[in-house]
Amino acid sequence: MTTVIFDLDGTLADTSGDLIAAANHCFVQMGQGEVLHPKRDAAVGMRGGRAMLTCGLERLGKMDMSLVDAYYPILIEAYRAKIDVHTQMFPGAMDAVGRLRARGVKVGICTNKPVALAELLLKRLGVREAFAAVIGADSLPVRKPDPQAFFETVRQVGGQVERAVMVGDTITDHKTARAAAVPSILVDFGFGDGDLALLKPDAILTSYADLEACLARVLA
Numbered sequence: 001m002t003t004v005i006f007d008l009d010g011t012l013a014d015t016s017g018d019l020i021a022a023a024n025h026c027f028v029q030m031g032q033g034e035v036l037h038p039k040r041d042a043a044v045g046m047r048g049g050r051a052m053l054t055c056g057l058e059r060l061g062k063m064d065m066s067l068v069d070a071y072y073p074i075l076i077e078a079y080r081a082k083i084d085v086h087t088q089m090f091p092g093a094m095d096a097v098g099r100l101r102a103r104g105v106k107v108g109i110c111t112n113k114p115v116a117l118a119e120l121l122l123k124r125l126g127v128r129e130a131f132a133a134v135i136g137a138d139s140l141p142v143r144k145p146d147p148q149a150f151f152e153t154v155r156q157v158g159g160q161v162e163r164a165v166m167v168g169d170t171i172t173d174h175k176t177a178r179a180a181a182v183p184s185i186l187v188d189f190g191f192g193d194g195d196l197a198l199l200k201p202d203a204i205l206t207s208y209a210d211l212e213a214c215l216a217r218v219l220a
Contacts, residue, residue, distance in 0.1 A: 002219065003159025004100055005150060006131075007168035008111035008118055010046045010190030012093050013125070017086030019045035022079035023052035026071040032060055038086075043191040046170065048112065049075045080117060084124040090189060092208030097130050099212065106159040108133040110149050112172065115139045132157035145175035150182070165215060167205070174199045183218035 009015045017038050023045070024034040035056040036044060044055045049072055057063045100107055108131055111118050115136025122128040133156030137143045140152060154164050166177035169190030177184035184201040196204050202218040205211060 001104060001106060001159065001163060002100075002215065003106040003108070003154050003157060003161075003164040004215065005108050005110050005153050005157075005164060005166050006097075007144075007166075007170070007173045008109050008113055008121075010169040011090075011167060011173070011187055012097075012109070013087055013089050013121070014042075014190075015087045015121070016042035016045040016191060018079060018083055019049075019052065021082065021085070022075050023049070023056060025078040026053060026075050027056050027060075029074065030067075030071070032056075032062075035059055046191045049079070076114070076117070080120065083117065083121050087121065087125070089125060089127065090187075090208065094127055094130065096208040096211040097127075101130065106154075106157040107131055108135070108153045108157040108159075110135045110144060110153040110166070110176070112137045112143050145172050145179055147176060147180035150176050150180045163219070165218060167211075171199060174201055177201075185214055185218060 006012050020036045020038045020041055023036050027033065027035040036052060044052055050068055053068045053071055053075065057067060097107055113136055115134060115138055118134050118136045133153055135149055135153040140149055142148050150166060151161060154161050165183045165185060166173055167185045169187045174184045174186060185203045185205050186196045186201040187205045188196055203214045205214050
């Protein structure tokens with residue numbers, strides 16, 4: 001029985017707009033205006049709240065870790081309040097998940113998003129029930145790329161690591177797959193790390209319409 005574990009941000013869903021908006025809320029409170037651009041800085045949003053604050057403060061020439069620490073909780077609350085204003089699932093993502101489930105494939109999510117926010121977003125988008133388990137950054141003492149996060153997701157969905165695959169969009173997801181000794185599939189429509197081919201994943205997915213064929217190749 002195959003198990004497919006997905007990353008969330010940049011893999012299943014384009015969350016960049018709401019993440020950048022939450023960071024800009026903080027910069028506005030600092031009196032700096034909207035420092036990050038929702039499109040040009042989308043990849044920064046995929047790196048998390050602290051990374052967005054750090055990037056913006058460096059751009060302003062005001063980098064100070066005490067500011068990052070002080071505004072991080074404000075960013076999280078701003079994001080929680082408006083978590084699904086711009087966010088959308090990538091085209092075909094849920095159709096592909098539905099096809100996998102219909103074939104008996106175990107499906108879960110392993111994300112470095114705080115688990116409460118991941119759960120909230122999936123419920124708001126109306127797709128939470130499609131996934132047998134969701135493991136977030138704070139579900140365990142470790143997070144991706146530590147393979148324990150992946151292993152726990154596989155365990156919770158009732159799968160077997162020997163027949164599991166990681167689907168993501170960044171070097172973190174790729175390193176997770178390598179550490180877990182499972183195939184790595186990276187999507188090229190997220191906001192990942194430049195030329196994905198340089199990472200040498202087992203496959204690059206250009207459309208969710210091709211997911212089953214991609215899985216068949218990496219599991220052959």
